[in-house]
Amino acid sequence: xxxxxxxxxxxxxxxxxxxxxxxxxxxxxxxxxxxxxxxxxxxxxxxxxxxxxxxxxxxxxxxxxxxxxxxxxxxxxxxxxxxxxxxxxxxxxxxxxxxxxxxxxxxxxxxxxxxxxxxxxxxxxxxxxxxxxxxxxxxxxxxxxxxxxxxxxxxxxxxxxxxxxxxxxxxxxxxxxxxxxxxxxxxxxxxxxxxxxxxxxxxxxxxxxxxxxxxxxxxxxxxxxxxxxxxxxxxxxxxxxxxxxxxxxxxxxxxxxxxxxxxxxxxxxxxxxxxxxxxxxxxxxxxxxxxxxxxxxxxxxxxxxxxxxxxxxxxxxxxxxxxxxxxxxxxxxxxxxxxxxxxxxxxxxxxxxxxxxxxxxxxxxxxxxxxxxxxxxxxxxxxxxxxxxxxxxxxxxxxxxxxxxxxxxxxxxxxxxxxxxxxxxxxxxxxxxxxxxxxxxxxxxxxxxxxxxxxxxxxxxxxxxxxxxxxxxxxxxxxxxxxxxxxxxxxxxxxxxxxxxxxxxxxxxxxxxxxxxxxxxxxxxxxxxxxxxxxxxxxxxxxxxxxxxxxxxxxxxxxxxxxxxxxxxxxxxxxxxxxxxxxxxxxxxx
Numbered sequence: 273x274x275x276x277x278x279x280x281x282x283x284x285x286x287x288x289x290x291x292x293x294x295x296x297x298x299x300x301x302x303x304x305x306x307x308x309x310x311x312x313x314x315x316x317x318x319x320x321x322x323x324x325x326x327x328x329x330x331x332x333x334x335x336x337x338x339x340x341x342x343x344x345x346x347x348x349x350x351x352x353x354x355x356x357x358x359x360x361x362x363x364x365x366x367x368x369x370x371x372x373x374x375x376x377x378x379x380x381x382x383x384x385x386x387x388x389x390x391x392x393x394x395x396x397x398x399x400x401x402x403x404x405x406x407x408x409x410x411x412x413x414x415x416x417x418x419x420x421x422x423x424x425x426x427x428x429x430x431x432x433x434x435x436x437x438x439x440x441x442x443x444x445x446x447x448x449x450x451x452x453x454x455x456x457x458x459x460x461x462x463x464x465x466x467x468x469x470x471x472x473x474x475x476x477x478x479x480x481x482x483x484x485x486x487x488x489x490x491x492x493x494x495x496x497x498x499x500x501x502x503x504x505x506x507x508x509x510x511x512x513x514x515x516x517x518x519x520x521x522x523x524x525x526x527x528x529x530x531x532x533x534x535x536x537x538x539x540x541x542x543x544x545x546x547x548x549x550x551x552x553x554x555x556x557x558x559x560x561x562x563x564x565x566x567x568x569x570x571x572x573x574x575x576x577x578x579x580x581x582x583x584x585x586x587x588x589x590x591x592x593x594x595x596x597x598x599x600x601x602x603x604x605x606x607x608x609x610x611x612x613x614x615x616x617x618x619x620x621x622x623x624x625x626x627x628x629x630x631x632x633x634x635x636x637x638x639x640x641x642x643x644x645x646x647x648x649x650x651x652x653x654x655x656x657x658x659x660x661x662x663x664x665x666x667x668x669x670x671x672x673x674x675x676x677x678x679x680x681x682x683x684x685x686x687x688x689x690x691x692x693x694x695x696x697x698x699x700x701x702x703x704x705x706x707x708x709x710x711x712x713x714x715x716x717x718x719x720x721x722x723x724x725x726x727x728x729x730x731x732x733x734x735x736x737x738x739x740x741x742x743x744x745x746x747x748x749x750x751x752x753x754x755x756x757x758x759x760x761x762x763x764x765x766x767x768x769x770x771x772x773x774x775x776x777x778x779x780x781x782x783x784x785x786x787x788x789x790x791x792x793x794x795x796x797x798x799x800x801x802x803x804x805x806x807x808x809x810x811x812x813x814x815x816x817x818x819x820x821x822x823x824x825x826x827x828x829x830x831x832x833x834x835x836x837x838x839x840x841x842x843x844x845x846x847x848x849x850x851x852x853x854x855x856x857x858x859x860x861x862x
Contacts, residue, residue: 299415301326301327301345301347301348304335304347304348304353305328305330305348306352314407317403318408335365341456345418346411347371347372348373351377376399376402378399395413434486434491441504442502442504446462449514449516450557462554462568463552464511464555464571464572465493465552466550467510470485477546484542485539485541485546486509488541497527497531501515512568524556528552532552535550535584536584549583549585551576551585552587553589554574573589574589575587604656604662606642607640608662611662611665616640616641617638618636618638618670618674618843619841620636620846621637621838621840621841623635623833626821633831635693638666638670664699671709671712671713672716675716684850690721690722693723693724696728700739706749710746710749720751721750723751724754740770744772753775754774754777754811755775757779758776758803773808776799776809776811777813778813783796783812783814783820786823810830811829812834813833817836
């Protein structure tokens with residue numbers, strides 16, 4: 273058995289602390305005793321126990337300073353070091369150390385020992401009767417009880433699927449890490465990890481396979497991290513890591529690179545290789561934020577910035593992102609106020625029958641007359657609406673306003689117009705979507721066949737079974753559905769075959785060069801033929817030139833919309849447009 277050498281935390285030249293190295297298998301005990309001879313005696317009593325390491329300090333102020341800077345497994349405290357209320361002091365010491373405290377004193381009475389234990393001591397030892405077996409047994413018993421307590425707490429804090437920390441406990445750990453870093457003027461690094469397009473894995477392989485993948489990812493990430501790094505699962509497909517001892521930002525990058533390597537090799541689930549990528553956002557205390565909430569927000573923002581890149585990527589939060597985040601939050605607040613205050617407008621872009629030139633319908637497009645930024649299109653605020661879930665009430669507001677305007681148009685004699693309204697995929701988060709849509713249209717006394725809902729392919733990616741159920745319910749009520757931006761997604765043809773779609777809208781990116789690029793002309797012609805073979809109506813978006821309209825006419829496209837006919841118009845201007853179109857139609861008939 274190797275000889276045990278005790279260590280002092282006192283420097284004979286100054287009242288300070290020197291770093292002491294220890295292995296993770298050792299039990300580090302801070303002995304707060306006044307006399308160095310007493311410390312040597314305690315050291316002698318534990319000399320046969322190579323895993324118990326005693327460290328000496330001789331004053332309460334020094335002990336408090338040491339405990340602020342370093343974690344010990346246990347404190348051995350000589351009670352005559354404090355002359356005041358020992359019970360209160362013991363509670364403070366135990367809390368400050370975040371470790372069991374074994375008290376050491378001159379009194380042998382059971383009553384005295386019981387009082388200190390009730391105040392929070394793990395045990396009490398009388399110096400006059402102390403020997404090696406008694407001291408070692410007391411230290412080990414206190415240590416094992418602490419291990420049992422920590423193990424129990426840890427099990428309560430773990431994510432049931434992965435065995436790592438859950439979101440709530442992770443937040444507590446981050447908060448505590450920031451408090452420790454504030455005391456010792458260190459940094460805290462945070463890495464936020466989001467697995468890209470994980471929803472498609474659940475949809476294609478099933479949720480059980482998705483759970484297996486999450487467990488495999490957690491295990492791989494744990495292997496590349498140090499034992500001191502804190503890994504947690506903070507969302508369905510999201511992980512986060514706290515690094516407490518990183519002094520420079522490049523250490524975060526090194527960890528991020530190791531984590532990125534986790535995704536280089538395919539995951540094999542049920543004999544199926546699955547290739548995944550991830551986006552990582554990094555933030556550092558105190559530069560990126562001075563609280564757990566702020567650090568999490570900014571790491572999350574950096575993660576979204578990383579998503580703009582292809583493959584596994586990682587980004588730091590920076591001042592530009594900070595400004596963008598502040599602007600985004602301000603915009604979300606203002607948009608919420610505009611929606612609640614009925615400050616939005618609905619514009620309409622006419623749809624024209626390619627053969628006859630008559631107006632057969634219109635698309636309802638929301639606009640936000642911002643008091644400072646002018647009239648904003650959805651490109652400026654729709655992402656904010658979706659992030660804050662305001663897209664759901666906004667969608668119902670659009671439908672109610674469109675019903676009101678369609679009623680007015682019908683009173684003006686325009687009975688045959690069909691109004692198209694966009695549906696965001698997030699509106700399918702509302703499990704009462706079908707019921708609410710029907711109630712709004714029914715209460716407005718509008719024929720349901722006068723409405724068409726435009727869907728993007730992203731709407732099909734969310735809970736496909738529920739989406740299909742909603743579409744079928746609304747179709748049975750007389751509503752029509754169009755697939756927007758047709759040709760830009762990977763699943764267009766599958767959607768045409770399996771969903772109750774009656775119209776496809778060819779994306780303007782194809783129409784733009786239909787007269788100059790042969791490949792685009794071939795694609796558009798093929799899309800029209802395919803849709804017609806499935807008895808679907810075809811609408812071309814973004815028509816801005818007469819030659820584009822002529823091409824569509826030659827290839828039997830049904831309807832068109834775009835600036836060649838009219839830009840999106842406020843309702844009163846759309847009414848004027850309809851009046852002029854009616855006058856022109858009557859003139860042609862004369």
